[in-house]
Amino acid sequence: MKSKFWALVIGLVAVTVLFSGCTTNNPSNNKDILVVYSCGGPTEAVSEVNSEFEKEYGVEIRFTGAAAGTLRKSLEAGAYADVFLPRSVMHSEVLEKAGLMNPDYKVYMFTDWVIVTPKGNPKEISTMEDLLRNDVKVYTNTKSTIPAKNAMAPKAELIDKIYEKTSKDHDCYRKMMMDVVNSNTDAALVERRLTTLNGVAGNVEVIDLPRETMAPQIGIFSVGVMSYSKQKELAYKYQEFLLSEKAQNILQKHGFITLNSKEGQYIFENYYPQYLSLNN
Known part of the structure; x- marks a missing residue:
């Protein structure tokens, strides 16, 4: 098939x-x-x-x-x-x-991937490990063309754990970004380019991640x-x-x-x- x-x-x-x-x-x-x-x-x-x-x-x-x-x-x-x-x-x-x-x-x-949070970063997230905290609600998008696990293959084991605890797995990155803007979730992992979209730019916090998290060819x-x-x-x-x-x-x-x-x-x-x- x-x-x-x-x-x-x-x-x-x-x-x-x-x-x-x-x-x-x-x-x-x-x-x-x-x-x-x-x-x-x-x-x-x-x-x-x-x-x-x-x-x-x-x-x-x-x-x-x-x-x-x-x-x-x-x-x-x-x-x-x-x-x-x-x-x-x-x-x-x-x-x-x-x-x-x-x-x-x-x-x-x-390009690179980043953590995005609502404006002000109310949960004070600074690392990918913080996304596993019990008080942090995370949204994911495993069905995208390039999901976070593929983009950040060196961190695949950690991302699997994030996927397991996700509160919602979106079928669209744009929808997920608006949920971050509207504080429906505490954090998400996305490609940085998505933080520049209309309605998103200036309305989220962006936490940089080490370059070593990136899969080189992506x-x-x-x-x-x-x-x-x-x-x-x-x-x-x-x-x-x-x-x-x-x-x-x-x-x-x-x-x-x-x-x-x-x-x-x-x-x-x-x-x-x-x-x-x-x-x-």
């Missing part, structure tokens, strides 16, 4: 993007078209970057945001994209080895140009734009740790030294 499900998902994505790819050399409204795939997490941020790129270069971007693994499989199955922005470097490595992505892909940002994002792209010059302009100050400022505004920031450089040098050569 699982194989049939994934075949259906990949097929649907492939058909959609293959259709978009067919129009790449037939611009609508006399505009060049760039087909961009991205993992779903940074959709709001990347969409804003896309709008700025369209204005600056007078082009049209056809954008698809979904789980990076699903998108990669659709690309392997023959779907068309000019640029791919997966969470992780692993997906770019796999596509390069398959001859589908050019080897000059880049790292462009990082904490890093890369961007690469597909080897068969019909818009290679434009695709490389997009890759360069994503690393520009304008785009990096947009990504930072949405809660990501940008490559050009001091924190981003520290993370890159100390947690991902094996990838430093990609951006040289």
Whole structure:
């Protein structure tokens, strides 16, 4: 059943993007078209970057945001994209080895998970261990695309205990965030980007967690140009734009740790030294 499900998902994505790819050399409204795939997490941020790129270069971007693994499989199955922005470097490595992505892909940002509490942090929570206290009500979201246990795999045993005591397991991070805002729960574990959402930003407390809690490949994002792209010059302009100050400022505004920031450089040098050569 699982194989049939994934075949259906990949097929649907492939058909959609293959259709978009067919129009790449037939611009609508006399505009060049760039087909961009991205993992779903940074959709709001990347969409804003896309709008700025369209204005600056007078082009049209056809954008698809979904789980990076699903998108990669659709690309392997023959779907068309000019640029791919997966969470992780692993997906770019796999596509390069398959001859589908050019080897000059880049790292462009990082992410992390945090503890969020209602404004004022009434339960004075400071660590993940505090979430196990009897007086702390915790909400979780185990069914999300990237649940906390996957994002923070080094702390999987502790997170399992948090899952066991959860007062409510949400099917949507946004709903869970509003429960934190409204003090329906004392704490939740989320990706930092969610603290920048409308209605959430400024209405919760954010407790940072050590970088060591992050699963390395979930904490890093890369961007690469597909080897068969019909818009290679434009695709490389997009890759360069994503690393520009304008785009990096947009990504930072949405809660990501940008490559050009001091924190981003520290993370890159100390947690991902094996990838430093990609951006040289």
